[in-house]
Amino acid sequence: MTSKIKTWLGMAFGAALLPLHAPVAAQAAWPDKPITLVVPYSAGGPTDVVARMLAIPMGKSLGQTVIVENTVGAGGTIAPARVARAAPNGYTILIHHMGMATAPALYKKLSFDPLKDFEYIGQVLDVxxxxxxxxxxxxxxxxxxxxxxxxxxxxxxxxxxxxxxxxxxxxxxxxxxxxxxxxxxxxxxxxxxxxxxxxxxxxxxxxxxxxxxxxxxxxxxxxxxxxTTPTRLASMPSIPTLDEQGLKGFDVKVWHGVYAPKGTPPDVTAKLNVALRAALQDDAVKARIAELSSEIVPMDKVTPESLRTLLTSETAKWGKVIKASGVQAE
CATH class of the missing domain: 3.40.190.10 (Periplasmic binding protein-like II)
Structure with missing residues (x-):
């Protein structure tokens, strides 16, 4: 075999191997650009406050900037619809509260399915x-x-x-x-x-x-x-609960979760979960959340499985309440 033929075969063999290795290298590099964290409500609102608290420490953990984007309208349903349609690559994610559980009962025509169109990253906090x-x-x-x-x-x-x-x-x-x-x-x-x-x-x-x-x-x-919760707030203990003042059983608190589009690769959602957990253990974030009389959920709830279970149960619970009240949006 001549040296030219050997050289040609070597180049061809190396080229044939490139497609096998290229995706692995690209996948391992995630993220290699900023990530957008979509918020369903206006800047300065409660969910926006939570998102902006998390964005910087999550960005540090991921090695990329996390940009908060407020996509408002239709009772908080435009943002999840946008994320559900986004490319499932981890660069567009959603933070939403219990509105993900109430939307199916509130809206006759919903352009996304909260239980089927997302990958779950984890619970965040209760407010x-x-x-x-x-x-x-x-x-x-x-x-x-x-x-x-x-x-x-x-x-x-x-x-x-x-x-x-x-x-x-x-x-x-x-x-x-x-x-x-x-x-x-x-x-x-x-x-x-x-x-x-x-x-x-x-x-x-x-x-x-x-x-x-x-x-x-x-x-x-x-x-x-x-x-609105059964127990008083540790940060403002002088404020009585509605329950103790006569509205027996009155209990409303707001839970939050982070989601990615359905089909986002498991290794990407795993990295997002690690970043979320790191953000919730950041001292500045913990201090700020305590200052706002809110509670970070236990770390065993900052998981995809826990968020999936919570969303499923809350969808059933609020569906009954909303239908009984007769409230529905177009």
Missing amino acids: PMTLLSRKDFPANNFQELLTYVKANKDKVSLANAGIGAVSQLCGLLFANQIGVNLTTVPYKGAGPALNDLMGGQVDLLCDQTTQTAPVIKDGTRVKVFGV
């Missing part, structure tokens, strides 16, 4: 809620609030962050439990709703402590009437 009013609202405690609302139900406005938002569900449960129908005022996000409450344009709002804790602690811009 209590608080019932607030504008600072100059006539009532000064919960019993006065009940008396005033029942006597002036046609005049009292109840803000929320939009159809399907947790603030809407919390407000709906409150109104149902006290036996009145209140005028609801939907906003395009929790931030605008809270701003109008502080500005005196609306009367009441039930929203997450990631949004409300700073203004409650400020003490000059809103009144607070109770916490």
Whole structure:
């Protein structure tokens, strides 16, 4: 065999091996560009606050920038629809709260299936809620609030962050439990709703402590009437629960999870899970979440399996509540 033939065969053999090795090298390099973390609600809202807390430490863990993108509208359903249609490569991911579980019952036509169109990365944190009013609202405690609302139900406005938002569900449960129908005022996000409450344009709002804790602690811009969980908040122990003030069994808290498009490779979702876990154990993140009266879930819940189980059970639970209430969006 001549040297030229040997050289040609060697080159051909090497070229034949390239397709086998190239994908392995590319896959091992993930991520090699910024990752977009999609938020279904407006900047400054509760879910946006959580996303921005996680973005920097997750980026450090992954070695790439994590960009927060607010994709708002349709009660928080546009963002998951966008992520469900995104390329399943880990570069577009979603953070969402319990709205993923309520959407199937709230919307007749949903362009995505929360249980089938995503890979699960893990749970994030649980957030209590608080019932607030504008600072100059006539009532000064919960019993006065009940008396005033029942006597002036046609005049009292109840803000929320939009159809399907947790603030809407919390407000709906409150109104149902006290036996009145209140005028609801939907906003395009929790931030605008809270701003109008502080500005005196609306009367009441039930929203997450990631949004409300700073203004409650400020003490000059809103009144607070109770916490929506069965136990008081460690960071604000003077605020009684709605349950202990007479609304027996009232229990609403907001859970959050991170998702990727269906078909995202397992090694990529595993890296995202590692980054999420690292972010939740970051000292600055833990301090900030505690400051906002929220709780990071135990690390054994920061798993795909735990999030899948939670979403399945919560979808069944809230589906019954929503259908019984008769509330539905187009």
